Amino acid sequence: MDDTLDILKKALATLDEGFADLPAHAASVDIVALDAVLQEVAVRLQDNYPYFHPLYAGQMLKPPHPVARLAYMLALHVNPNNHALDGGRASSAMEKEAVAALAAMFGWTAFLGHLTSGGTMANLEALWVAGRLAPGKTVLASSQAHYTHARISAVLGLPFEAVPVDRFGHMDVAALEKRLERGDVGTVVATLGTTATGSVDPLPEILVLREKCEFRLHADAAYGGYFGLAENLGNNARTAFDCISAVDSLVIDPHKHGLQPYGCGCVLFADPSVGRFYKHDSPYTYFSSTELHLGEISLECSRAGAAAVALWATQRLLPLTRGGEFSGMLTQCRSAARSLYAKLAADPRFLVGLAPELDIVVWTVRPELRASARAIFEEAARRGLHLALAELPGAFFGLATPTVTCLRSVQMKPEHADPAWQEMLWALLSEATAAVMQHPPG
Structure with missing residues (x-):
């Protein structure tokens, strides 16, 4: 973070050069009060899911690239x-x-x-x-x-x-x-x-x-x-x-x-x-x-x-060209989704239907196991893995029920293709599922 802030400071100096001919002007700011308020904001913002982290694999929340954050601030x-x-x-x-x-x-x-x-x-x-x-x-x-x-x-x-x-x-x-x-x-x-x-x-x-x-x-x-x-x-x-x-x-x-x-x-x-x-x-x-x-x-x-x-x-x-770094990130996200889908399909506890066409994976628990998707969602979150829930047609999973509550993961961070993160995500999901199965709802 310190390195990127140094880059922003350097860019701000360059920006200021473009307005150097203007009369000197400085806004009056109470630095002490400003610092106190920003510290309060930082504490308030801790009341969030870790959207930026690879273990947040639920909704469509991808962290901005550092260049986007810095350019926006500039x-x-x-x-x-x-x-x-x-x-x-x-x-x-x-x-x-x-x-x-x-x-x-x-x-x-x-x-x-x-x-x-x-x-x-x-x-x-x-x-x-x-x-x-x-x-x-x-x-x-x-x-x-x-x-x-x-x-x-x-x-x-x-x-x-x-x-x-x-x-x-x-x-x-x-x-x-x-x-x-x-x-x-x-x-x-x-x-x-x-x-x-x-x-x-x-x-x-x-x-x-x-x-x-x-x-x-x-x-x-x-x-x-x-x-x-x-x-x-x-x-x-x-x-x-x-x-x-x-x-x-x-x-x-x-x-x-x-x-x-x-x-x-x-x-x-x-x-x-x-x-x-x-x-x-x-x-x-x-x-x-x-x-x-x-x-x-x-x-x-x-x-x-x-x-x-x-x-x-x-x-x-990051130019929008095939074969480039940006394109590679998208390829990695789809690879991560395919890998997760393969693990789910091979696990007898889970029921999969739709193979991921992009980087979103949906699955549910086999009905006879009496372990609800919502319970697994909550147990996974307690273990640090954040997924999402979706209500989808039962036909997507070969079920006769009109709808089914299922688990959903958006594998939209390139880190999700890293085998180490894949194994950690899978271990947390598997452990959460096992915990729920040990104590099914009465």
């Missing part, structure tokens, strides 16, 4: 606002460059896009544009898609329907086709990496249906988008990512696998002309430049320029 000394160039000239330029790199990762050179405060806002903008192009028409997404699509559709006044999934968590293409034949569908959302299981919808087949039924196709790749760079995807995921450039819009969350602090999402449109829907006039924010302001192509107004600076710096250090 930018805060200017505190730019990327709504208008007047509020963030350098950070706006860096946002455009960073977004262009994301678009290039998906095969787009002509596009419209910008950063958002997260995937929810990015998906809202994509469905807002879809609704402007097909007013009042239905939005379809799978029953395993993120709940935000139903909620956003309600906010936008668009009808929403969920399409069933198959036993692998993919949108059921036959069910989708049957619904499309009834008509009045404006948009289909394909999820490339569902939140619960990481399942990837069969995008090639959905693209074939678009040719027949003429709907707008949006890809929610908020979680899984970066995995197109991974070297070890299975066939379904690989073919989906290989044709993602054919969708009409997509979202990706750099604050998930992109190593960024919250919040940093991104929305991209294949057709730049959709920018016409954002057109507005402002009497006070656009004086200094005739160039495109990011505020002219986003629903959000004030946005943290520091988020753009952090993303730009991260992509500068």
Whole structure:
């Protein structure tokens, strides 16, 4: 930590040189009071799970890269606002460059896009544009898609329907086709990496249906988008990512696998002309430049320029290319998930169904053992291993019950591929399970 703070101090000195011609100015700060408050904050923040540690393997929480943290803190000394160039000239330029790199990762050179405060806002903008192009028409997404699509559709006044999934968590293409034949569908959302299981919808087949039924196709790749760079995807995921450039819009969350602090999402449109829907006039924010302001192509107004600076710096250090260091991290995460899945599948206490397509693993305890997933979740946490719980269709595990409570692990830290961490995680899980089985609920 000391080394990175020295780097920040050096960068701050360089930043100050750019404003050396200004009259001397120093803000008045009570250092003693400041120190006391920060110590109090540090103590309060101890009331958290250790999201940064490899033994936190539950929810989608990945620590920001040091370069992202430092660049964000550096930018805060200017505190730019990327709504208008007047509020963030350098950070706006860096946002455009960073977004262009994301678009290039998906095969787009002509596009419209910008950063958002997260995937929810990015998906809202994509469905807002879809609704402007097909007013009042239905939005379809799978029953395993993120709940935000139903909620956003309600906010936008668009009808929403969920399409069933198959036993692998993919949108059921036959069910989708049957619904499309009834008509009045404006948009289909394909999820490339569902939140619960990481399942990837069969995008090639959905693209074939678009040719027949003429709907707008949006890809929610908020979680899984970066995995197109991974070297070890299975066939379904690989073919989906290989044709993602054919969708009409997509979202990706750099604050998930992109190593960024919250919040940093991104929305991209294949057709730049959709920018016409954002057109507005402002009497006070656009004086200094005739160039495109990011505020002219986003629903959000004030946005943290520091988020753009952090993303730009991260992509500068870790380019979005296959075979590079960043790509290798994603490959490691998928390898870790496959390794955990193999251990679970070989253990007679557990029941697995869905093989991980990305880096999310789900499993449950065999019903006859009378050891609940929730009890194991709590016992594992007492031993320092933090997992998650999910309520999923029983069919995913070959069970006749409508739903089953299962354990879930997101293997999204590269350390999870390290054999030493794998063995520690497995030992803690196994011990927690054994402890629960010794004292099953009465």
